[in-house]
Amino acid sequence: QVQLVESGGGLVQAGDSLRLSCAASGRTFSTYPMGWFRQAPGKEREFVAAITWSGGGTSYSDSVKGRFTISRDNSKNTAYLQMNSLKPEDTAVYYCALGRSTYFPALSHYEYTSWGQGTQVTVSS
DSSP states (O other): OEEEEEOOOOEEETTEEEEEEEESSSSSSSSSSSEEEEEETSSSEEEEEEEEETSSSSEEOOTTTTTEEEEEEEETTTTEEEEEEGGGOEEEEEEEEEEEESSSSSSSSSEEEEEOEEEEEEOOO
């Protein structure tokens, strides 16, 4: 079982940037796609971005496309989410997750296993 730990969240102003990290333990990290999801209060968990096991392919939700960049460093067992031009509507708890299979892009949270505990991102206007 892979364990994931997110970090890098915080309180920022609109237009600022943040970089989230997701550190993984376990040998299967580099085998499967990684995904980032977010959940705002009173809302369902939504897909943000995903990356293939090699990092050669990425997918983004329309709401973050052009502003967020997902990446991974398999030598460090770490995935990243660079968030630029942040907006108040980006405020949420952000989670990273490991794909259940090599299927890509996996847009539903049901297609992921081994979730992190989440990191809070708050964007003030």
